[in-house]
Amino acid sequence: MIKILFFGSYSFSLEYLKVLHCSDKIKITGIVSRPDNTELNPVKSWCLKKKLDKLLFQPKSLKPNQIHQQLIGLNSDLIFCAAYSLKIPSKLINKTKLGGVNIHPSLLPELRGPDPIRRAILEGAKRTGVTIHKLTKNYDCGDIYWKKAIEIGHRDNTEDLINKIILRSKLHIVDVLQKIQNQTIKPIPQKGSSTYAHSVKDYERVISNSFTIKKVNLLVRALSPFKPAIWDQGAYRYLIYNKNVKKNEDPIVIKLKDGDYKTRFYVKEKKHE
Numbered sequence: 001m002i003k004i005l006f007f008g009s010y011s012f013s014l015e016y017l018k019v020l021h022c023s024d025k026i027k028i029t030g031i032v033s034r035p036d037n038t039e040l041n042p043v044k045s046w047c048l049k050k051k052l053d054k055l056l057f058q059p060k061s062l063k064p065n066q067i068h069q070q071l072i073g074l075n076s077d078l079i080f081c082a083a084y085s086l087k088i089p090s091k092l093i094n095k096t097k098l099g100g101v102n103i104h105p106s107l108l109p110e111l112r113g114p115d116p117i118r119r120a121i122l123e124g125a126k127r128t129g130v131t132i133h134k135l136t137k138n139y140d141c142g143d144i145y146w147k148k149a150i151e152i153g154h155r156d157n158t159e160d161l162i163n164k165i166i167l168r169s170k171l172h173i174v175d176v177l178q179k180i181q182n183q184t185i186k187p188i189p190q191k192g193s194s195t196y197a198h199s200v201k202d203y204e205r206v207i208s209n210s211f212t213i214k215k216v217n218l219l220v221r222a223l224s225p226f227k228p229a230i231w232d233q234g235a236y237r238y239l240i241y242n243k244n245v246k247k248n249e250d251p252i253v254i255k256l257k258d259g260d261y262k263t264r265f266y267v268k269e270k271k272h273e
Contacts, residue, residue: 002181003027005076005096007084009034014042015166016082016103016173021050023174029074032057034085062086078177081135085114090137098180100135103173105165107147108133109194112140117161119197120152121222124214127151128161130169132176134187143187146176157224157242200227207231207240209255216254216261217242228267241265 004026006017013033020026033043035058040048047056059067072095079093079100093100106116107129113119120128129149134142150164179185200223207216207229220229225244230237231254238252240263247264254261 001025001027002098002177003029003075003077004177005030005032005071005074005079006082007032007079007088008082009041009043009085010083011042012105012162012166013082013084014046015170016080017043017046019170019173020080021052025174025178028052028055029076030057030071031055032059032071032084034058035060062089062092068092077181079135080173080177087137087139088135093135101132101145101177101180102135102140102142103169104131104133104140105129105162106197107131107149108140108144109190109192111195111197113197113199115199116197117158117165118200118222121156121158121161122200122218124218125152128165130165132169132173133190141190143189145180145185145187146172148172155221155242157221157244159225159244202227205230207254209257211256212258213256213261216256220263231266232271235271237269237271239267239269241267 002025004020006020006028008017021028031043031047031052033056034041036044044056047053057067068091071092076096078096078098079088081088081100081102088100106120108131111119127149129147131144131147133144136142148168150168152161176185205223205227207219220240220242223229224241228239228241231240243265245265245267248266251262251264252266
């Protein structure tokens, strides 16, 4: 039995928490997630549904304070991190028997950072992947226990790629954690040139007439369906998707540098004054 202290706050995180919770090889000692905003985050919602709220911690910060003592007092064997936005202090990692691991949705050292899935599509990559690596003081820099390459289909958007990554990795995590516990797997240092996936900013969502058709296609796919691309037209703006919304009867046509971009997948909104 491996005693796991889980860190994660998003739908991506939740899929791995569910796998760990269902395994008879794993005991969840605590679940650390972000504080509530205007609505419950998916991890907290699931914890409440499963009556696991007594295991839930939602600190605003992980700087040394009472939360350290609470988490250290759980006597966990290993920290498992999946899409948690705060840096986990070395003090917490070092107080567990086996340290910590993070699951990152890229083939490290490519696309370290907070937005690797969108950036992979934006860059026109043909493949990306998923990596389980040691938690260290620097984000996404730890030695690698396991990784798998995943093809990016020519119509895949961010949601499609998230689902592919989860599907291809979630059945392996308990096996990897057991090998770490049994010391039958040796982490390998990251090799090759590193790249960084900065968060996509709002200004990057706006389509310009100076863009090429290829660039707009990549932008629309990368931003669908969560924060779609934007085409501004006077008092209105159009949210552009590559699917995930009802097809409009009338297409819109965007004049671009090398031709017209046509789509029926859009939502028309009146701008706020």
